Amino acid sequence: MSGYKCYFCTKCDGYGCIGELPGMGGVFSSVNFIGNCAAWKKYYTEEMETTPLPPIRLAPITGGVENVGYDDEAAFYFDLIKGASEAGFLLSIGDGYPDSKIQGGLAALQQYGKTGAVFIKPYPNARIFERIDWVRNDAELIGIDIDSYNIVTMRNLVQLEQKSAQTLKAIQRYAQMPFAIKGIFLPEDVELVKDLHPDIAVISNHGGRIETRRGNTADFLAEYGSVLQSHAGEVWVDGGLRSRADIAAAKRLGAAQVMIGRPCITALLRDGSSGMQQLYRRLTTQDNMQQAK
DSSP states (O other): OOOOSOOOOSSOSSSTTTTOTTTTOOHHHHHHHHHHHHHGGGGOOGGGGGOOOOOEEEOOOOOIIIIIOOSOHHHHHHHHHHHHHHHTOBOEEOOOSSTHHHHHHHHHHHHTTOOEEEEEOOOOHHHHHHHHHHHGGGEEEEEEETTGGGBTTTTTTSOOOOOOHHHHHHHHHHHOSOEEEEEEOSHHHHHHHHHHOOSEEEEOOGGGTBOSOSOOHHHHHHHHHHHHHHHSSEEEEESSOOSHHHHHHHHHTTOSEEEEOHHHHHHHHHHHHHHHHHHHHHHHOHHHHHHHO
8 A cells, every 4th residue: 555645633624734736735725724624613602512413424535546545546435435334424426537536436335335425527518417327326416516627636637617507407407316516615606506506505615625715614604505595405515524513513504414525534544444433423422522612
């Protein structure tokens, strides 16, 4: 096994891997990654200690070789999906280049008899339709990563495009299942949700890995969550969620589900499936709420 690209920091808050892309870091010297992790605390209140949590879903993750440090892409997906499923996380798979990324995630779902949310990169629609056909029988929902046409690690490799409401509506019609748009982080993205009325609107800046505006997902949810709720079936959020308190804050701000990415990778690399089980318990226990205050 080659060297992992996670430094196993005591606290995963963006400072240990600043700017490392490929790798576990973020753009703009990881300022949005760091901001995501820090911002949730200001929305915590004492009465949230007993707040029931929303479902916690594994974020869609690809790049097991270039970003994580696995020797083999397929092995990463099989380990990640197995560990997340056994721990209690709802599942997602992502997309990427080459096609083996989405196909590896799909094979892992099939191997363990699971379904998951499938998030597809914003290719031209004909290629997206092909991907929908690949995953249709194993997908709970189809989502489009609307912001990732500008992701640093992909934009020079394949043709991705900024999606309009019209092109997204065509995908929504073709999918014929619950439909999500992920990567909502700009005011114009909110206008897109108003026009599209997706089943799920996912606030995300790819964990601070997309060259978009500076900011964090907690503040964006606080500002736009109620508007998004009025034009989408549900609002989900990811980015910087590290404790039960953070997740409770996300629910208070209107998130029906949250998604967790880097902590799942770190737990898997450190302790395998048992590490992911420990992470899930830590994210959902009352003791962790007290520690996070």
